[in-house]
Amino acid sequence: MKYCGVIVNNESIALDKLFTYRIPENLRGFVEIGQHIKVPFGKGNKLKDAFVISMFDECENTEKLKEISDICAREPVLSDKNIRLINLMRKRYLCTYLEGIKLFLPRGLLKGKREKIKLVLYSNNELHGKYKEEKYASIYNTVKENVAKYSRNELSKEFDYSLSSINTLVKHGFLEIKEQRVNRVDERTFPHLPKKNLTMEQLIAIEEIMTSKRNEFLLHGVTGSGKTEIYMTLVEKMLEKGKQSIILVPEIALTPQMVERFKGRFGKDITVYHSKLSEGEKFDEWHRVKQGKVKIAIGARSALFLPFKELGLIVVDEEHESTYKSDSDPKYLATEIALIKGNIENCKVVLGSATPNIETYYKFKRNFWKIISIEKRVDGAEMPEIELIDMRQELENNNKSFLSAKLYEEINERLEKKEQIIIFLNRRGFSTFISCRKCGYVFKCSNCDISLTYHQKSGMLHCHYCGYKESSTKICPECGSNYVKYFGLGTEKIQDEMEKLFPKARILRMDHDTTRNKDAYENIYSDFKNKKADILIGTQMIAKGLDFPDVTLVGIIAADLTLNLPDFRSNERTYQLITQVSGRAGRGAKEGKVILQTYSPDNYAILYALNYDYHGFLEEELKIRELMNYPPFGRVMMINIYSENENMLIKGVHEFSHKLKAYYGGKYNILGPCPSHISKIKNQFRWQIMIKGNIEYADAFKIKNMVYDMSKSTYNKIKVGLDMNPYNTL
Numbered sequence: 259m260k261y262c263g264v265i266v267n268n269e270s271i272a273l274d275k276l277f278t279y280r281i282p283e284n285l286r287g288f289v290e291i292g293q294h295i296k297v298p299f300g301k302g303n304k305l306k307d308a309f310v311i312s313m314f315d316e317c318e319n320t321e322k323l324k325e326i327s328d329i330c331a332r333e334p335v336l337s338d339k340n341i342r343l344i345n346l347m348r349k350r351y352l353c354t355y356l357e358g359i360k361l362f363l364p365r366g367l368l369k370g371k372r373e374k375i376k377l378v379l380y381s382n383n384e385l386h387g388k389y390k391e392e393k394y395a396s397i398y399n400t401v402k403e404n405v406a407k408y409s410r411n412e413l414s415k416e417f418d419y420s421l422s423s424i425n426t427l428v429k430h431g432f433l434e435i436k437e438q439r440v441n442r443v444d445e446r447t448f449p450h451l452p453k454k455n456l457t458m459e460q461l462i463a464i465e466e467i468m469t470s471k472r473n474e475f476l477l478h479g480v481t482g483s484g485k486t487e488i489y490m491t492l493v494e495k496m497l498e499k500g501k502q503s504i505i506l507v508p509e510i511a512l513t514p515q516m517v518e519r520f521k522g523r524f525g526k527d528i529t530v531y532h533s534k535l536s537e538g539e540k541f542d543e544w545h546r547v548k549q550g551k552v553k554i555a556i557g558a559r560s561a562l563f564l565p566f567k568e569l570g571l572i573v574v575d576e577e578h579e580s581t582y583k584s585d586s587d588p589k590y591l592a593t594e595i596a597l598i599k600g601n602i603e604n605c606k607v608v609l610g611s612a613t614p615n616i617e618t619y620y621k622f623k624r625n626f627w628k629i630i631s632i633e634k635r636v637d638g639a640e641m642p643e644i645e646l647i648d649m650r651q652e653l654e655n656n657n658k659s660f661l662s663a664k665l666y667e668e669i670n671e672r673l674e675k676k677e678q679i680i681i682f683l684n685r686r687g688f689s690t691f692i693s694c695r696k697c698g699y700v701f702k703c704s705n706c707d708i709s710l711t712y713h714q715k716s717g718m719l720h721c722h723y724c725g726y727k728e729s730s731t732k733i734c735p736e737c738g739s740n741y742v743k744y745f746g747l748g749t750e751k752i753q754d755e756m757e758k759l760f761p762k763a764r765i766l767r768m769d770h771d772t773t774r775n776k777d778a779y780e781n782i783y784s785d786f787k788n789k790k791a792d793i794l795i796g797t798q799m800i801a802k803g804l805d806f807p808d809v810t811l812v813g814i815i816a817a818d819l820t821l822n823l824p825d826f827r828s829n830e831r832t833y834q835l836i837t838q839v840s841g842r843a844g845r846g847a848k849e850g851k852v853i854l855q856t857y858s859p860d861n862y863a864i865l866y867a868l869n870y871d872y873h874g875f876l877e878e879e880l881k882i883r884e885l886m887n888y889p890p891f892g893r894v895m896m897i898n899i900y901s902e903n904e905n906m907l908i909k910g911v912h913e914f915s916h917k918l919k920a921y922y923g924g925k926y927n928i929l930g931p932c933p934s935h936i937s938k939i940k941n942q943f944r945w946q947i948m949i950k951g952n953i954e955y956a957d958a959f960k961i962k963n964m965v966y967d968m969s970k971s972t973y974n975k976i977k978v979g980l981d982m983n984p985y986n987t988l
């Protein structure tokens with residue numbers, strides 16, 4: 259082929275298109291789709307990294323075309339299938355090509371040693387990138403036989419050699435210093451875990467997945483139903499076929515447990531891929547996968563993009579978790595990508611959860627895809643009883659503590675019996691909604707049925723969906739009391755208080771503050787697992803997936819905090835959270851119990867959760883979603899608009915919204931503009947516009963261009979961001 263279309267490594271939106279280059283004679287036959295190459299770009303013809311996306315023999319206006327300069331490595335870094343997926347993402351999530359490409363490549367690939375670029379036919383297959391090399395020493399005996407090999411560190415540690423004596427040894431040929439490439443890979447091993455005898459339900463699920471012609475499965479199994487054992491057997495079956503598997507976990511806090519189970523069962527050839535890895539480690543792991551040395555990947559959503567060649571299985575564990583939605587561009591949803599990838603790569607996709615995402619469940623029903631239900635825990639363990647405590651009543655009884663009398667009593671009882679306890683605090687609710695502590699009344703917007711947010715700056719209550727405002731008050735409009743308060747209670751404070759209340763208890767805490775350190779998750783996990791603590795206090799991190807057989811009591815401090823976030827998913831989140839946290843109790847031989855403290859004991863999400871009634875909740879929630887035209891019945895597109903200049907922003911955003919409404923107001927429901935829930939971040943003021951309806955991709959694309967044109971017309975003084983199907987509307 260004589261020409262190729264390339265994407266240049268440049269972030270600018272204006273460059274989000276294919277540029278055509280001529281392939282010089284001496285490189286013909288060597289260029290391939292998906293290769294990492296160098297091209298001269300712009301006025302100065304500076305060499306830039308680029309990626310080959312298409313190739314062709316016919317082309318118009320060829321006189322002006324520049325030639326590509328070099329191929330960085332013969333082996334393509336992107337496959338055809340990757341490029342197909344990137345194209346789909348560009349349409350679905352309104353991202354640029356480059357943003358899509360970067361998902362598939364470790365950052366280190368574009369870094370590392372820059373060899374002098376010259377026009378050569380690379381015969382080597384080595385990929386460009388940030389490798390790590392370390393000096394090591396080979397030791398020879400008097401007849402020049404190699405007897406041992408040491409790294410520099412080992413050498414000085416073992417023999418206490420000084421630098422000059424090392425040099426002397428080198429001179430006489432007893433020691434040779436060479437550079438060797440090393441892998442920054444965590445090769446830790448774990449004690450072997452034998453296979454379990456599978457239950458009938460597990461066997462049926464596996465059979466169904468392996469024999470079905472279809473690729474997509476929703477595994478709806480109650481907490482503690484042994485879903486992981488199903489995943490492991492599926493992985494094993496894939497290994498037998500010579501295929502690889504990706505296991506996604508929603509939260510880094512869950513990786514130690516997953517890794518322990520998988521490495522314990524399958525040994526090596528596993529990569530653990532998540533955000534806490536350094537750039538170099540990521541590059542090495544990616545490289546290991548690329549070379550076909552890895553059979554199983556366990557990791558965060560980014561693990562979806564690892565370059566496996568024969569992918570057999572993708573598991574998305576706890577598929578309902580909002581962490582599967584990316585919060586930076588492309589703002590993709592990993593469960594969605596998993597399903598699309600399953601289609602492109604023809605591999606099995608298993609979405610597992612005790613509380614499937616409403617949209618996922620609806621999608622499976624609508625498409626007649628397979629939903630596999632497991633309604634019983636393994637070994638006949640019972641679901642723990644959930645006891646609801648009305649915290650308004652506690653206040654009546656003059657208990658001002660965050661612990662109800664009942665929870666206090668239950669904790670003491672478990673401590674005496676030497677059983678373990680989990681205390682869960684809903685961090686996401688740690689915000690600024692307003693409610694009455696006497697009657698539980700929550701201030702809501704009359705147009706949207708979404709709780710109002712207190713804006714400190716204006717002193718007003720805002721609806722950040724439609725822009726409605728009212729002045730704040732200290733008097734409750736429902737009961738007339740003056741107990742109106744906004745919430746705020748952190749895990750640290752809870753730990754302090756609990757240490758005072760239960761001075762003999764050993765207490766651990768897992769939250770953002772205690773897990774800054776890379777190994778912290780693992781340490782806290784194994785300390786609690788090995789019963790080095792009695793109580794584990796935590797946030798969302800400990801809410802799902804964790805399997806501690808000796809936990810018999812779970813206390814939920816304020817179940818309803820998520821209810822009050824201005825988000826149409828808040829009831830769903832509450833239902834899921836309660837079910838998931840409750841699911842941590844009674845997983846072993848001993849019966850479990852849950853104390854659920856709330857100010858909204860009548861809320862339907864809470865009531866359905868009390869009875870583990872997923873289907874009841876689903877039905878009720880779908881009715882509301884349909885009525886309000888929220889997903890899965892319509893799409894939501896969020897336009898976020900920011901600027902340091904507030905006046906300019908307000909003016910710009912209103913002008914833009916007028917234009918938008920003139921074009922699309924008849925077709926879609928356009929809400930706003932209004933200030934974002936968090937109205938200023940890092941000196942940027944933030945506004946938003948929400949579009950609801952059956953938004954067509956073609957329209958979304960046009961709207962995207964309108965939005966970027968608007969930004970361009972202000973010389974980027976107004977910045978914009980787009981989010982299809984937003985999970986975070988703050």
Ligand SMILES: Nc1ncnc2c1ncn2[C@@H]1O[C@H](COP(=O)(O)OP(=O)(O)OP(=O)(O)O)[C@@H](O)[C@H]1O
Pocket residue numbers: 454455456457460479480481482483484485486487611612636637802803804805841845
């Ligand atoms: N067939 C089996 N026989 C005995 N024990 C089993 C079997 N399958 C699973 N288990 C054990 O049951 C416990 C719960 O399993 P697992 O953690 O996989 O549940 P889960 O369905 O993923 O729950 P959650 O939704 O809460 O994450 C684990 O300790 C697991 O080792």
Ligand SMILES: [Zn+2]
Pocket residue numbers: 694695696697698699734735736737738739
């Ligand atoms: Zn009140």
Ligand SMILES: [Zn+2]
Pocket residue numbers: 703704705706707708721722723724725726
């Ligand atoms: Zn509103």
